[in-house]
Amino acid sequence: MYKLGKSIARLGLLSAGLLAANFAYAQSTQGSAKFPGVGRNATPAEVAAWDIDVRPDFKGLPKGSGSVDQGQTIWEAKCASCHGIFGESNEIFTPITGGTTKDDVKTGRVASLADMKQPQRTTLMKVPTVSTLWDYIYRAMPWNAPRSLTPDETYALVAFILSIGEVVPDDFVLSNTNIAEVQAKMPNRNGMTRKHGFWNVKDKPDVNGSSCMNNCVPFVQIGSTLPDFARDAHGNIAEQNRLYGPYRGADTTKPPISKLPGASGEGLAHAKDTHANAPKGAAALFKNENCSACHAPNAKLVGPSIADISAKYKDQSGALDKLMAKVKNGGSGVWGSIPMPPQSQLSDADRKTLVEWVLSGGK
Amino acid sequence: MEKPANRARLVKAPEHFISQELIADINANGLDETRRGFLRKGFMSAVGGAAAGLAAPLAFAAGEGDPAILEKQEWQTTLGKNVATMPYGVPSIYESNLIRRESPGLTRVSAASVAFTPLQGLFGTITPNGLHFERHHQGWYNLNPETHRLMVNGMVKNARVFTMNDLMRLPSVSRTHFIECGANTGLEWGNVAVPTVQYTHGMLSCCEFTGVPLKVLLDECGADLKKGKFLLAEGGDGSGMTRTINLESCLDDTIVAWSMNGEMLRPENGFPLRLVVPGVQGVSWVKWLRRLEVGDMPWNAKDEAVHYIELMPDGIHRQYASIQECKSVITTPSGGQQLLDKGFYNVSGMAWSGRGKIRRVDVSFDGGNNWRQARLETPILTKSITRFNIDWVWDGSPAILQSRAVDDTGYIQPAIKTLRNVRGTRSIYHNNAIQSWKLDSNGEVSNVQVG
Numbered sequence: 015m016y017k018l019g020k021s022i023a024r025l026g027l028l029s030a031g032l033l034a035a036n037f038a039y040a041q042s043t044q045g046s047a048k049f050p051g052v053g054r055n056a057t058p059a060e061v062a063a064w065d066i067d068v069r070p071d072f073k074g075l076p077k078g079s080g081s082v083d084q085g086q087t088i089w090e091a092k093c094a095s096c097h098g099i100f101g102e103s104n105e106i107f108t109p110i111t112g113g114t115t116k117d118d119v120k121t122g123r124v125a126s127l128a129d130m131k132q133p134q135r136t137t138l139m140k141v142p143t144v145s146t147l148w149d150y151i152y153r154a155m156p157w158n159a160p161r162s163l164t165p166d167e168t169y170a171l172v173a174f175i176l177s178i179g180e181v182v183p184d185d186f187v188l189s190n191t192n193i194a195e196v197q198a199k200m201p202n203r204n205g206m207t208r209k210h211g212f213w214n215v216k217d218k219p220d221v222n223g224s225s226c227m228n229n230c231v232p233f234v235q236i237g238s239t240l241p242d243f244a245r246d247a248h249g250n251i252a253e254q255n256r257l258y259g260p261y262r263g264a265d266t267t268k269p270p271i272s273k274l275p276g277a278s279g280e281g282l283a284h285a286k287d288t289h290a291n292a293p294k295g296a297a298a299l300f301k302n303e304n305c306s307a308c309h310a311p312n313a314k315l316v317g318p319s320i321a322d323i324s325a326k327y328k329d330q331s332g333a334l335d336k337l338m339a340k341v342k343n344g345g346s347g348v349w350g351s352i353p354m355p356p357q358s359q360l361s362d363a364d365r366k367t368l369v370e371w372v373l374s375g376g377k
Numbered sequence: 378m379e380k381p382a383n384r385a386r387l388v389k390a391p392e393h394f395i396s397q398e399l400i401a402d403i404n405a406n407g408l409d410e411t412r413r414g415f416l417r418k419g420f421m422s423a424v425g426g427a428a429a430g431l432a433a434p435l436a437f438a439a440g441e442g443d444p445a446i447l448e449k450q451e452w453q454t455t456l457g458k459n460v461a462t463m464p465y466g467v468p469s470i471y472e473s474n475l476i477r478r479e480s481p482g483l484t485r486v487s488a489a490s491v492a493f494t495p496l497q498g499l500f501g502t503i504t505p506n507g508l509h510f511e512r513h514h515q516g517w518y519n520l521n522p523e524t525h526r527l528m529v530n531g532m533v534k535n536a537r538v539f540t541m542n543d544l545m546r547l548p549s550v551s552r553t554h555f556i557e558c559g560a561n562t563g564l565e566w567g568n569v570a571v572p573t574v575q576y577t578h579g580m581l582s583c584c585e586f587t588g589v590p591l592k593v594l595l596d597e598c599g600a601d602l603k604k605g606k607f608l609l610a611e612g613g614d615g616s617g618m619t620r621t622i623n624l625e626s627c628l629d630d631t632i633v634a635w636s637m638n639g640e641m642l643r644p645e646n647g648f649p650l651r652l653v654v655p656g657v658q659g660v661s662w663v664k665w666l667r668r669l670e671v672g673d674m675p676w677n678a679k680d681e682a683v684h685y686i687e688l689m690p691d692g693i694h695r696q697y698a699s700i701q702e703c704k705s706v707i708t709t710p711s712g713g714q715q716l717l718d719k720g721f722y723n724v725s726g727m728a729w730s731g732r733g734k735i736r737r738v739d740v741s742f743d744g745g746n747n748w749r750q751a752r753l754e755t756p757i758l759t760k761s762i763t764r765f766n767i768d769w770v771w772d773g774s775p776a777i778l779q780s781r782a783v784d785d786t787g788y789i790q791p792a793i794k795t796l797r798n799v800r801g802t803r804s805i806y807h808n809n810a811i812q813s814w815k816l817d818s819n820g821e822v823s824n825v826q827v828g
Contacts, residue, residue, distance in 0.1 A: 048596075052546050053540075053543045054537065056530060127692035130803075140682070150679035154515065154615060160616070207694070212699050215626055215700060215731070223789035223791035224791075224795075237828055238825065241569075245572070249478075253474055254575065256474060257474065260717060261497070264713055306481070312482075
């Protein structure tokens with residue numbers, strides 16, 4: 015009996031095992047009659063772990079809440095270094111706030127998008143749906159540590175951003191239960207259209223060209239050309255083309271050929287026009303010493319542009335010495351919050367070359 | 378009999394007519410009359426003067442012929458390298474100038490930036506994988522394919538998970554399509570801003586992609602395609618890139634792809650899995666694809682609500698502008714290039730349309746006043762790049778080169794002025810205007826806008 019009993023028990027275990035195996039197979043192949051053995055069903059926990067998107071109808075939004083005050087604290091710790099204390103910074107990314115008014119909250123159209131007075135199009139000027147802010151912050155922020163925020167922290171940050179934009183009051187607490195009311199106040203909620211020809215292949219295009227083949231225009235007018243200062247803003251184009259073949263790159267470290275002797279009678283090239291070819295010319299130094307990582311000829315990068323520096327110190331007495339010291343020891347606070355690190359590796363001569371060059375506007 | 382000098386011309390590029398020694402000398406000692414004379418003479422021999430046209434051929438010293446023919450070369454007279462010295466080959470050292478490049482000052486953070494394809498040096502229609510343009514929203518990673526998963530959920534009978542092993546067992550297709558960033562040529566909406574075709578049009582690539590058709594995967598999971606008209610594609614990177622795909626428009630030809638030009642996707646192009654949405658702006662070709670969700674409304678993700686929207690003159694944004702309209706550009710010659718001499722040239726470029734096939738390309742050499750039809754290279758594939766060529770003899774006079782593509786819907790690529798009349802100048806995206814390259818009598822080509 016003992017033996018028999020044990021055998022029956024074993025048999026039972028075996029069947030249970032078989033059943034489990036059958037069940038597992040059934041589950042893994044469920045819905046895959048066509049491609050058996052390929053893929054498996056996702057578990058509810060797996061779907062929950064990944065399905066974090068939040069739609070405009072708030073499907074997918076987790077429960078939670080956060081106040082403007084809480085948001086400000088998190089903001090200053092985790093967000094302000096890139097976006098500025100009030101989300102206004104343009105140093106790393108385009109600004110998040112600015113350009114919206116209380117009137118926009120009423121109309122749902124951001125007026126400054128039409129009048130061109132606002133220098134930057136900020137996030138709050140554009141974003142029509144509050145769900146978008148929530149989804150993106152929760153999904154991808156902070157920039158260097160995405161997905162490290164809790165739902166409550168995310169609510170708080172959205173509340174803080176909206177309070178700066180005067181969409182919600184300073185004592186507001188945003189939650190999953192009142193977020194729909196906030197949507198009704200989004201400044202640009204009525205500012206989007208899908209009435210255009212680009213959503214479907216079959217849609218009708220908004221613009222079409224001409225098929226004219228001969229004598230199509232009364233005269234050819236050049237409306238825009240590359241500005242002279244941009245000639246070498248992208249480096250030496252000769253080095254961005256083949257060195258053989260019928261089409262070579264122009265050497266943009268030199269003046270255009272039309273400016274060279276014999277081409278147009280404008281006169282001879284001056285030494286300063288070709289100095290960039292000298293092994294230790296200022297432009298080469300500027301690039302090799304990595305100054306160009308932070309400073310561009312005409313656009314603000316991390317630091318001010320050469321043109322801006324040159325304009326600021328133009329005709330200022332002692333500017334050369336002042337900047338020489340600044341390059342050597344570093345500086346901060348003149349052009350924004352990002353400090354300029356000291357460049358103590360430079361020789362005095364190189365430093366002088368660089369500063370003189372920058373003061374001349376990079377000429 | 379024709380002299381060898383006329384059959385194998387050695388032309389000094391005009392920009393190289395001043396030697397490094399002379400430059401150093403001028404820098405050190407300035408210009409005096411001797412040097413001026415030398416410079417003038419050197420320049421005249423290099424460019425032949427503006428009126429006379431371009432470079433005269435260099436005469437062979439001995440008059441016997443070309444040293445490249447008369448003298449034995451190293452590679453004929455010594456032992457070359459072994460096979461598989463470079464097991465995964467790299468281009469010739471003489472090709473090192475043609476690389477992806479960032480545009481200085483375009484973005485402040487390189488992890489959320491663009492590197493442009495050097496279209497000025499490409500041939501045919503296929504972009505080499507190492508030159509495929511890059512656009513990342515939060516940096517790229519080398520994802521481990523062993524732990525990469527694709528989940529399909531939402532309005533499906535069974536939410537399912539696939540490994541790479543699973544996906545690569547499924548029936549696959551290989552199709553050649555272009556991918557173009559919606560912001561390609563966007564720098565030029567207002568004015569000419571950049572010098573070369575790499576920066577004006579280089580957010581464009583074209584490859585043969587291999588993968589499983591999206592429809593196969595959705596059917597496999599029992600997707601409700603009656604109510605579920607939209608798909609969310611989500612990337613596995615830190616930005617968790619999410620894009621709404623319009624299933625009505627894209628279901629028939631969208632691919633969940635793992636291969637590009639016969640090899641696995643490169644990490645910076647989405648290894649091991651990306652979405653391929655032919656004809657649709659590149660941002661929707663979600664890289665490092667890890668999730669597909671079927672739904673009944675668009676998601677309004679960040680890059681659908683804040684970026685990749687077009688500002689119209691009345692302050693309204695166009696949203697979900699997906700299709701890349703018919704467009705073309707001459708790549709040789711193009712901005713920043715230099716023609717060495719008068720005479721015959723094959724002028725060539727690329728044409729493409731997000732709505733179908735290229736039917737015709739016209740080329741103008743006089744700024745759009747008169748046009749000639751170009752030759753189209755086959756195969757002419759749908760939503761793919763078509764190469765065009767046209768013969769041209771340059772007589773040394775200034776010219777403005779343009780190309781104008783027509784697709785099989787009858788759509789004709791518009792002039793920049795025509796586009797601006799409708800969309801203003803602040804749109805950034807979907808600039809498919811006719812590109813103009815101005816050729817000066819000295820052989821230099823520059824970027825200009827006509828009208």
